[in-house]
Amino acid sequence: MNPTKPTLLVARAMFPDALARLNDYFELELNQEDRIFSPDELTERLQGKFGMICTSSAKINQDLLAKLPELKIISTIAVGYDNFDLQACTQHQVMATNAPDVLNETTADFAWALMMATARRVTEAEHFLRNGEWQKWGVDFFVGADIHGSRLGILGMGRIGQAIARRAAGFGMDVIYHNRSRLSAEQETVAHHARYVDKESLLRESDHLILALPYSPESHHSIAAAELAQMKPSATLINIARGGIVDDVALIAALRNRQIAGAGLDVFENEPRFHPDFLDLKNVVLTPHIASASERTRRAMVNRAITNVIAAVRGEVPPDLLNRDVLEM
Numbered sequence: 507m508n509p510t511k512p513t514l515l516v517a518r519a520m521f522p523d524a525l526a527r528l529n530d531y532f533e534l535e536l537n538q539e540d541r542i543f544s545p546d547e548l549t550e551r552l553q554g555k556f557g558m559i560c561t562s563s564a565k566i567n568q569d570l571l572a573k574l575p576e577l578k579i580i581s582t583i584a585v586g587y588d589n590f591d592l593q594a595c596t597q598h599q600v601m602a603t604n605a606p607d608v609l610n611e612t613t614a615d616f617a618w619a620l621m622m623a624t625a626r627r628v629t630e631a632e633h634f635l636r637n638g639e640w641q642k643w644g645v646d647f648f649v650g651a652d653i654h655g656s657r658l659g660i661l662g663m664g665r666i667g668q669a670i671a672r673r674a675a676g677f678g679m680d681v682i683y684h685n686r687s688r689l690s691a692e693q694e695t696v697a698h699h700a701r702y703v704d705k706e707s708l709l710r711e712s713d714h715l716i717l718a719l720p721y722s723p724e725s726h727h728s729i730a731a732a733e734l735a736q737m738k739p740s741a742t743l744i745n746i747a748r749g750g751i752v753d754d755v756a757l758i759a760a761l762r763n764r765q766i767a768g769a770g771l772d773v774f775e776n777e778p779r780f781h782p783d784f785l786d787l788k789n790v791v792l793t794p795h796i797a798s799a800s801e802r803t804r805r806a807m808v809n810r811a812i813t814n815v816i817a818a819v820r821g822e823v824p825p826d827l828l829n830r831d832v833l834e835m
């Protein structure tokens with residue numbers, strides 16, 4: 507190993523050609539077999555490292571950081587960083603970065619894919635066909651809900667929420683949203699044709715409700731039994747944000763009792779495990795956290811994480827630094 511270069515752990519398998527850019531700056535420790543490290547193994551592998559490129563599977567907390575005095579940067583390829591304790595990072599003088607923006611459009615596409623599949627019962631119908639159950643066509647055969655001309659609700663109007671809203675114009679949808687802060691009047695009317703409403707109105711009035719807010723202790727179980735009870739019985743709920751924003755047990759009950767018509771879920775509490783009762787329900791479309799998974803976008807996410815660690819090793823401020831207060835330490 508060249509002792510003049512700092513070492514970097516790339517904690518998950520990533521496109522090998524994309525990683526080549528790192529060789530000018532770092533000795534690399536790779537994990538191309540893509541094992542998920544236990545907290546102990548992660549601590550061991552990070553000993554003496556300058557930094558790490560990781561995904562949401564790496565939990566970065568006080569315990570871990572206290573054992574890693576040489577660590578300077580943790581760089582996730584994800585936009586979501588609920589796996590990072592930012593306060594602890596700052597306290598241990600570790601820069602934390604994420605990969606915003608590059609996945610907005612791809613994730614918005616997927617929110618639409620899930621919404622359409624859920625409303626029009628695409629996976630349920632496909633299972634029916636694959637199971638050899640198709641005997642005849644019928645007038646009420648797999649009838650679902652329209653997307654065009656309906657009302658789209660968006661909870662969380664950040665960059666991904668806005669990208670979801672922009673797509674609604676082509677379908678003649680009425681868009682309402684709720685967010686911690688309201689968009690400017692120009693963004694609302696010119697760019698997104700979206701109307702700000704309080705959360706209760708959003709729940710009551712949406713035909714299709716898409717969740718696009720970040721996970722935090724404040725957003726934990728933002729959609730639970732009380733919220734589901736306010737939704738229309740004909741409504742669909744789509745979660746492309748994070749597990750934990752929805753109370754999955756409450757959602758299963760609401761789907762089972764037809765309190766809402768259906769759900770499209772890309773994220774789950776405790777994923778990659780998920781509540782097994784989802785599998786018994788026909789009115790739910792289930793995907794394994796793939797909303798940002800187009801090859802172009804996943805490469806862009808990896809590249810963004812690489813740019814952040816390279817900036818750090820060059821003594822520059824990483825463009826996506828999350829804990830700016832670390833610079834004052």
Ligand code: DGY
Binds near residue numbers: 583584585609798
């Ligand atoms: C993100 O970028 O946060 C996606 O959910 C992938 O983890």
